[in-house]
Amino acid sequence: MDVRPGRDEALSRLFEAHYADTVRLAFYLTGSWPVAEDLAQEAFVRLWRRWGGLRDQHAALGYLRTTVVNLSRSTLRRRLLELRHQRTIGQEGRDADPVARLDIARALAGLPAGKRACVVLRHLVDLSVEETAAVLGISAGSVKSQTHKGLRLLEAALSEREDRSRHAQEVRER
Amino acid sequence: MSPVKVEEQLRALREQALAREPAPDGWPRLQRRLRREPWRRAALVAGLALAVLVAGLAPGLLARRAEQSPVPTVDEALVPGRPMVAARIRLDRPFTDVDVGFGATWVASQGALLRIDPQTNRVVATIPVSVSGESASIAFGEGSVWVTSGQAHGVVYRVDPTANRVTATIEVPGGAFGIIVAAGTVWVTQYLPEPDPGIVARIDASTNQLLAPVEVPNMPGAIRYGLDAIWVTSRFTVSRIDPHTGAVTQPLHRTGDVRAIGGGSLWGTYANSAADAGAQRIDPGTGQVVATIRIPNGVVIAFGLGTLWVAQDASSIPSGGNAPDRTRPGKLYRIDPTSNRVLGRPVPLPGIAPTALAVGEGAVWVGEQDSTTLTRFNLVP
Numbered sequence: 001m002d003v004r005p006g007r008d009e010a011l012s013r014l015f016e017a018h019y020a021d022t023v024r025l026a027f028y029l030t031g032s033w034p035v036a037e038d039l040a041q042e043a044f045v046r047l048w049r050r051w052g053g054l055r056d057q058h059a060a061l062g063y064l065r066t067t068v069v070n071l072s073r074s075t076l077r078r079r080l081l082e083l084r085h086q087r088t089i090g091q092e093g094r095d096a097d098p099v100a101r102l103d104i105a106r107a108l109a110g111l112p113a114g115k116r117a118c119v120v121l122r123h124l125v126d127l128s129v130e131e132t133a134a135v136l137g138i139s140a141g142s143v144k145s146q147t148h149k150g151l152r153l154l155e156a157a158l159s160e161r162e163d164r165s166r167h168a169q170e171v172r173e174r
Numbered sequence: 175m176s177p178v179k180v181e182e183q184l185r186a187l188r189e190q191a192l193a194r195e196p197a198p199d200g201w202p203r204l205q206r207r208l209r210r211e212p213w214r215r216a217a218l219v220a221g222l223a224l225a226v227l228v229a230g231l232a233p234g235l236l237a238r239r240a241e242q243s244p245v246p247t248v249d250e251a252l253v254p255g256r257p258m259v260a261a262r263i264r265l266d267r268p269f270t271d272v273d274v275g276f277g278a279t280w281v282a283s284q285g286a287l288l289r290i291d292p293q294t295n296r297v298v299a300t301i302p303v304s305v306s307g308e309s310a311s312i313a314f315g316e317g318s319v320w321v322t323s324g325q326a327h328g329v330v331y332r333v334d335p336t337a338n339r340v341t342a343t344i345e346v347p348g349g350a351f352g353i354i355v356a357a358g359t360v361w362v363t364q365y366l367p368e369p370d371p372g373i374v375a376r377i378d379a380s381t382n383q384l385l386a387p388v389e390v391p392n393m394p395g396a397i398r399y400g401l402d403a404i405w406v407t408s409r410f411t412v413s414r415i416d417p418h419t420g421a422v423t424q425p426l427h428r429t430g431d432v433r434a435i436g437g438g439s440l441w442g443t444y445a446n447s448a449a450d451a452g453a454q455r456i457d458p459g460t461g462q463v464v465a466t467i468r469i470p471n472g473v474v475i476a477f478g479l480g481t482l483w484v485a486q487d488a489s490s491i492p493s494g495g496n497a498p499d500r501t502r503p504g505k506l507y508r509i510d511p512t513s514n515r516v517l518g519r520p521v522p523l524p525g526i527a528p529t530a531l532a533v534g535e536g537a538v539w540v541g542e543q544d545s546t547t548l549t550r551f552n553l554v555p
Contacts, residue, residue: 008208015201023196028187037196045207102190104183110326112306123184124191154180160326163347 007051014060015044021125022064028120029072031109043067065121065135073113107157114138115150122147252480255553256518257506257538261295263548270306270324272541272548274534275314276335280321281541281548282310287321287331289338292535295550299338303331315355316379322350322362330362330377342382346375352397355379356404356417363394363406372408376420388420400435401458407431407442412461426461430454436477437511439464443473453484455514465514469507478533479553481517482509485528485540504528506540506551524549 022043026036043064047054054060108116114136121132122143132147133140269283278298281288282305289299303321310324318341323329328346330353333339352363360377364387371389374397378385392408399405403423404415412426426432434441440458444466445451453475455465471487486504504527505520525542532539538551 012201015204019200020196023200024191024194027191033194037200040196041200041204041207044204048208102183102187104180104187108187119184123181124188151180157326158180158183 007048010060011044011048011051014047014064018061018064019044022068025065025120025125026068026072028108028124029069029116031105039068039071042071062131062134065125066137069117069121069135072117103158104154107154110157111150111153115146115153118143118146119150119154123151252510252512253536253553255555257508257521257551258554259521259524259549260537260552261550262524263290263295263297263550265297265546265548268546269541269548270309270530271311272530272532272539273312273314274532274539275312275319277535278335279532279535279539279548280312280319282312282321282324287312287319287333289335290548292537292550301333301338301340303333303340304329305331309351311351311353313353313355313360315360316358318379320353320355320360322346322353324351325349326365328362328364328375330360332382344377344382344384346377346384348373348375350375352395354397354399354404356399359385359417361388361397361399361404361415361417363397365393372406374406374415386420388415388422390415390422391425396431396433398432398435398440401438401440403458405432405435405440407433412442426456432456434475434477434482436482437480439511441475441477441482443475453482453509455511467509467514467516471504474528474531476531476533476538478538479536480511482511483507483531483533483538484509485523485531486520487527488523506538521551 019040022040023033023036026039026043027033030036030039046067047060047063050063051060054063108119111119117136118132121127121135122129127135129140129143132143136143138146265281265283265288267284267286269281269288271282273280274292277292279290279292281290284306285302285304287301287303287305288297289301290296291298304323305321306324309322311322313320317334319333319335321331321333323331326349328348328350330344330346330350331340332342332344334341346362346364348364350362351365354361358379360379362375362377364373364375372392372394374388374390374394376385376387377383390406390408390413391411394406394408394413396407397404399417402417404417406413406415412432413422414426415421416423430444431442432440433443438458440456442454442456443452444454449470450468451471451473452469453467453473454463455467456462457464467484469484469486471489473484473486475485476483484507486507488504489502503522503524505522507520508517509515510517523540525540525545525547528540528542530539530541536552540549540551541547542549
């Protein structure tokens, strides 16, 4: 195996310290815990491949976050997500993930990818504007603007969801 | 909903996620993956060499026919020719759906429905509608173009293609995503807070009024019309709806999805992994998959010009050492429905992740994720 000195040991430390947070980041972005674990695994594999090109452990964490954001946008993720839903629900007969069923999780899933990433990194991962800009490869100004717009869209979506719940109830009662 | 409440809900989501831990086999699972890495790299190099060797001789080998059924009747003559990029049309906004009708190419984009003249490949009309750049859809029928808002704030816009203006704005509480027109009715898939049962809203095209909705098992996604039925893909089943009565007549439990109809068959996509993905041909009578065409890295599909068209995602190739991974573009495949085999040599796609695919006006139109460019392929001898 092509093992550079210290790579496996450092990866092990990083995994211990950041794997759970990486899964959570992927979960916020995809709305599915099983898919989030798949994405986090893939991100660590890619980090392992790129290890020699990284500056330090801090850069590794940034690389992990960027990789997860990029992976969450891919069309393959959507298909794996659909497939995973089919398998999970097929086995259990219903959507059994109470966190993914939160209104806020669903509203997040409905945001455009860029705005979703900004809201997640700023408000759920607690990164600064500058750290978020570095992960997404955009300017600090864009982070502020996208985050603001994302939050406004979330407000609107949650308000609509309240209205729609009432309407759905009325439809079913009819 | 106030900004404070949104932040409260975000905090609640974070607290619930923090209380949850990944599966305990994460590290052993990663180690198993890493142990395979050297073999994977060697296999990639060998695979690339083999691909170069056989590419000129047998491009059809790139797609594998796993199962074969009796060939059904093909209902559209195959138009011969090899696709070549004829135009890269730059739009001024991101878009989600592309479709061809009324002698034009229509693009559902953020904030507007765009009309492109296929003679000039230029945008000739920008019709303002409040639709999202990610989930809006287009349909044609009853003399109109119909476009959904692609949002939980459900709206269907009816557009007169002779005047390029909105003639009706129809509120569809519960969201408006996928859309088709069949039997004088507009059918719209919804996304409700409670996913089961799923709701397909209906609009009477003669009055623009909502009719009683149709219930399907679980949350509906893609909706297609053909072979005298409406096919609605939900999370774990495909429902068949009679367009005349609205009756859900025959769920297809063994089918992943239905995304195209042609050659007397239904066509769907599948993805067990990046490598094991592609298109499937489905018998509309039994719901059985009768042919599997493996095209790695995920695909979007459409039927037209007598064949199935498959647009493939790009793939990542490790460069070795410390160099960044390289990206290999996906390809546009043409599948002959008489043989379920790749027809001719697949052609590279200029973009990274195709998300919209339409066939019409003698051309194939491909849209890309996170892009504002629409690529047109013409068939050349």
